Amino acid sequence: MKNTISLASRSDSATSRLRADILGGALDPGALLAETAMAERFGVSRVPVREALFALEREGLVEFGTTGRAFVKVLTPQDFQELHTLRLALEPTAARLAAPRLRKDSSALERNLAAMRRAKSVRQITRLDLDFHELILAASGNKRFLAMWRLMRGELELWLGGLHRRHQIRTEHTLNETLEAHGAIIQCFRSQSATSCERLIRQHIQGWFEWLPTLEVTP
Template sequence: MHTNTSTLAASAVDRLRQEIFDGQLPPGTRLAEAAEAKRLGVSRVPVREAFAALERDGLLEFTETGRTVVKQLTPQDFEELFAMRLLLEPAAARSAFPLSRKQQQLLSDNISATRKANSLNEVTRLDLDFHQLIVEASGNTRLLKLWRSLRTELELWLGYLHQQHRDRELDTRVDTAGSHEGILDCFQNRSAAACEKLTREHILSWREWLPMAELET
């Protein structure tokens, strides 16, 4: 019974997570346990567990009145995530240098997939996959653990911004692949210090999204 409940909860987590990332459940949407259980075709127990898991991931929040809502995105959230990326990723890039041939190929394959991506959600996922590959290559397990703890909220942020600015779809795909190509080239032809510097500059450029976020909040 416990195994079945856990499986149903995991399925509910995946379904709700995707609906949040796709914009079907936008920020501020109220979710009722009973209503979601009926909609998903499960009992309330796995839905309750799914809500708890998504709250831990930063996708849902529980209000003081006991309501469950899709997390509202604020410029303060963005600033905190931005600061953490700026702290973690340049250090990871320095530690990851030099990359093995296999690690370089994984990054190259990621860039090719980004150029062919069919949706902004896919671009977002591949973008974060690229950076996670570098963090993994650093060999620093604690740094990787911290980065992974941020990933869901990063994906929520980027996905939300992409949904709000679909006119940038082509530019986003091309710009993402292009900037990542520059980082890969740095790993292949330059130094650890150069990779750290370029990664820092790349993360700093991410802050250009904040004015757009402020317009939508």
């Protein structure tokens, strides 16, 4: 959304700040996002705030009520289930398409894995995990797969953030599991067939989802 050496526009900076507040947990799901208040807080007029709200609606972090008021999106377990179904429809196909490219060059995935080994905070690990999957989507060469992913990513990050706040998951154990799985996926891209990669990604997503303690009916 920016062009040259990018002095961020006020809209962009408002978008970033609001996104950070939402994903960082400073704003609870369901919180009212009043334009005037945010405009004052960010030191800009209502116009850039408005655009930020629309932009974040596209990212799935904000939803508008019937009267046009914006709220931090409230995600239900069913929402998360839906996202998972969608991932299973998209990512394996994307992996198959990406396989030829990633066989030649998987360095980006490896750099991601290395960063994840060094990562400290839960938040950072979550983000790198999502980045890993995004890299595969991007390598599919299909801009629209990536666009769809971007639409889901915000919601995934939002949900996972809430999950981590409610439980104390993402322990050492699960981190290692993720590291191993991602390593195996990289290996697969390097040496196995496209359909093998497709299958492995499907298993990875499915397994990860089944492990998550989402079955609790959360508020």
